[in-house]
Amino acid sequence: MMNKEFIPYEEALAMKELGFNEKCLTYYFEDGTFSDAVEEDEMAYCGDIRFLNHRNSYEENVSAPLYQQVFRWFRKNHDICSWVDKDKHGFSFMLYNRDYTTTIKDTYEEAELACLRKLIEIIK
Numbered sequence: 001m002m003n004k005e006f007i008p009y010e011e012a013l014a015m016k017e018l019g020f021n022e023k024c025l026t027y028y029f030e031d032g033t034f035s036d037a038v039e040e041d042e043m044a045y046c047g048d049i050r051f052l053n054h055r056n057s058y059e060e061n062v063s064a065p066l067y068q069q070v071f072r073w074f075r076k077n078h079d080i081c082s083w084v085d086k087d088k089h090g091f092s093f094m095l096y097n098r099d100y101t102t103t104i105k106d107t108y109e110e111a112e113l114a115c116l117r118k119l120i121e122i123i124k
Contacts, residue, residue, distance in 0.1 A: 003034045004109075006064040007116060013062050014120045020073055024063040034064065067112055074119050082119060084111045093118070 006025075007015070009032040026035050065073075074080045081096035090104040093115035102118075105111040 003064075005066055006034070007067055007070055008113070009034075009062065009064075011070075011113075011116055011120065012064050014124075015065065015070055015073075016062050018120065018123050019077075020063070020065065020070065022063070022065065022069060022073060024065045024069065026064045028062045028064050030061060035061075067116065070116060070119075074123075078119075078123055080119060080122065082115050084108055084115060095119070095122075 006012075009028045012028055028034055071082055074082065082093060084091055084093050086108070090106055091108050091111035092102045092104055093111050094102075095115070095118065102111075102114065105114060
């Protein structure tokens with residue numbers, strides 16, 4: 001399932017509120033439904049005319065960035081580097097040069113999502 005590569009809807013909405021407006025492969029409809037209608041070789045963003053074609057408003061749709069896009073955005077726009085690390089206890093995330101608290105997660109994906117949520121919290 002391809003949509004696991006994209007950040008979840010709630011986090012995508014938070015990223016939009018933080019000013020994330022980069023081109024993405026796809027988007028979420030206003031009800032949080034993941035759209036797979038965009039061709040793989042195309043890019044979409046909230047002002048893209050294809051958003052208007054699927055629904056009646058640009059503002060109701062939310063870009064669905066890949067995890068790597070949002071981590072790059074935080075590095076570029078807020079100078080926060082982050083990564084997920086594994087030790088004998090499980091997975092945790094690190095934020096370079098920031099105060100943070102982290103808990104051990106069972107999977108890489110859980111730690112990655114926890115890291116994203118912490119980054120959003122820091123910038124809000």
